[in-house]
Amino acid sequence: MKPMTEQEIRSAFVNCSKGEAKRLHVPRDLVERPWDDLDFLGWRDPQAPDRAYLAAEFDGRTVAVVLRSSGAASWQARRSICSLCVTTHTGGVSLLVAPRAGKAGQQGNSVGAYMCADLACSLYVRGKREVGTRLHESLTVEEKIRRTVVNLTAFVSKVTA
Numbered sequence: 001m002k003p004m005t006e007q008e009i010r011s012a013f014v015n016c017s018k019g020e021a022k023r024l025h026v027p028r029d030l031v032e033r034p035w036d037d038l039d040f041l042g043w044r045d046p047q048a049p050d051r052a053y054l055a056a057e058f059d060g061r062t063v064a065v066v067l068r069s070s071g072a073a074s075w076q077a078r079r080s081i082c083s084l085c086v087t088t089h090t091g092g093v094s095l096l097v098a099p100r101a102g103k104a105g106q107q108g109n110s111v112g113a114y115m116c117a118d119l120a121c122s123l124y125v126r127g128k129r130e131v132g133t134r135l136h137e138s139l140t141v142e143e144k145i146r147r148t149v150v151n152l153t154a155f156v157s158k159v160t161a
């Protein structure tokens with residue numbers, strides 16, 4: 001993906017207030033991120049472990065989404081599968097919940113999905129970050145990347161719908 005700037009990310013949030021988008025945690029090391037190997041940028045707030053964020057380009061437009069871990073219980077010890085990249089982890093998958101954009105979100109509607117807790121799906125799919133066990137799949141890396149992007153697009157379109 002194309003590298004993003006802090007300003008670009010902050011102005012792309014679809015499911016929080018403008019004030020929150022200004023204040024929330026954006027990584028300081030954006031220039032050092034492995035953009036060539038990312039399908040989306042995902043990060044957590046080191047000061048607030050229940051907060052997570054992701055940003056990606058959809059149809060030529062940058063969209064960023066605020067996510068929350070739904071409680072400590074979501075850090076499960078059992079094996080779980082990320083719904084975006086379909087990587088199996090033991091204890092490394094979080095149920096992340098995004099308030100829906102606009103009126104729906106104000107009324108408390110949200111969309112949840114199990115995701116890699118560190119939001120590094122792009123790196124797992126490419127084998128750039130290792131997990132203990134990997135389900136054997138007869139898919140090429142390209143196919144896995146495509147599947148991740150399809151899953152991510154479906155999730156984000158539920159948030160913005």
Ligand SMILES: [Zn+2]
Binds near residue numbers: 116
């Ligand atoms: Zn994942």
